Amino acid sequence: MDERHKQELFEEVRSLCESKAEEFAMLGYDNVKAEDVWECVSSAYKQVPAMHQLVNDILSLKVTKYMNWLMIQMYKNS
Numbered sequence: 001m002d003e004r005h006k007q008e009l010f011e012e013v014r015s016l017c018e019s020k021a022e023e024f025a026m027l028g029y030d031n032v033k034a035e036d037v038w039e040c041v042s043s044a045y046k047q048v049p050a051m052h053q054l055v056n057d058i059l060s061l062k063v064t065k066y067m068n069w070l071m072i073q074m075y076k077n078s
Helices: 003-026 034-042 051-059 063-077
Strands: none
Touching: 003 034, 003 051, 034 051, 034 063
16 A cells, blocks of 8 residues: 555544544543554555554554554664
8 A cells, every 4th residue: 555545545544543543542542643643554555445444443542552562663764
């Protein structure tokens, strides 16, 4: 999936990502942003997914999966 498609999809589901980031903030993870949620979810896709799959993946994202993804990203970037 190229960057243009990723950005277009993000604009369509931005409010869901913001909602998930707010949910994480209520659980004590204050530094999570909508863009972080999007990067976590979209990193699993090679091709453009169906909208219902994308919405489901965002809404069902758990803190543990997000934290595992974040830890892997930190190791990759160091």
